[in-house]
Amino acid sequence: MPFSAGSNTDLLARAFGAQLEGMWKQAVVIENRPGLPGTASVAKAAPDGYTIMLTSNGHSIIGSLNQSLNFDPIKDFAGITQVASQPVVMLAPIEGPKTVKDLVDLAKSKPGQFNYASAGVGSAGNIASELFKQVAGVNLVHVPYRGTPEANISIMRGDTAIFMSFYNASGDLVQSGKMRALAVTAPKRMPVMPDVPTMKEAGYGDVDFDGWFGVFAPVQTPKPIIAKLNKDLATVIADPEQRKRFTTLGVDLVGSTPEALDKLLASDAARYGKFFTPAAAAAK
Structure with a gap:
């Protein structure tokens, strides 16, 4: 997770991780690696389903903010599911x-x-x-x-x-x-x-x-693994107690198909990335 402990993303990850541990009968480790190093580590991870990333829609603009990345924030990730939506x-x-x-x-x-x-x-x-x-x-x-x-x-x-x-x-x-x-x-x-x-x-x-949060895997992760993760995360999202808890915090838990999350990421990159290009920065 490319965010620090105590962040919105961290709160979601720890709540989801606790339930997934019960479902999978094995440990789910929440690793806080703030910034680009954390994102890059997932892009370069083995595509076996054991390393996934929960991030925010800020992921959509890191390609515009950083001109010399060693990974592609769109092409190197496969969407699993959106997990939450939150207005500002x-x-x-x-x-x-x-x-x-x-x-x-x-x-x-x-x-x-x-x-x-x-x-x-x-x-x-x-x-x-x-x-x-x-x-x-x-x-x-x-x-x-x-x-x-x-x-x-x-x-x-x-x-x-x-x-x-x-x-x-x-x-x-x-x-x-x-x-x-x-x-x-x-x-x-x-x-x-x-x-x-x-x-x-x-x-x-x-x-x-819309401030959305989603879960991604390395792009070469096999589709059956993506489908399994999507199904299990959907179970957590649908849990009434989780939904009630996050509603009181102004957060809506929402799921999606992997394809819908990929489309959302690409559309946000096109919509908001133009605000953060070198030309846009020079005009400010």
Whole structure:
């Protein structure tokens, strides 16, 4: 897993791994190897089904962010199944704009003078913020932090104008009144935040960002093994207790076919990769 312990991906992996251990009657080791080394280790692993990767949709843009990879993030991986879907929440300081429109008007009046926070380059918040910038036509400067906690602090201090984050990473700070939620990138309001409008309701329906998580194997993994892993993960996804647990965290457990995940990865690479090309970076 190319993420640190305590991340959204780590939470999913450990919950799924515990159930798979019971099903398979053997140990499932969750190995945190943050960043490109972790991803590369799976790309180069033996295609025998014993090394698989749980990652986020940030995987779709690493080819655009890194021009000299020793693996192909699309061609060197075979999708097994999507496991979860999670919208992001646009957060702002309590003393900042009260609506998305207020934010846009303010940013347009002072282009390039406001920042947006993220949990790091290539994170879900980074991708969602770049999409928002394009749709809203605003110039916000990216300030990547070393993880969600630092980005949360930047919002509470008023150092940055917005932070696109997950509910289970920042929602408690909204509920306690330490920051304001302006909108969510879901097609409908989140049950855990019923008073927060969707981006469509806020007037920016094209910001339809879905933070998804999926499981992949090395590309040469035989199809019967992919099918077996897909079937067993589908059993975990369908477990009522797991679904209930993650729903309270703002996460929807969803499965897919291997082919659907491959298609999703490729389409996101085409959709969001253009925001992170050298030409795009030079234009910022």
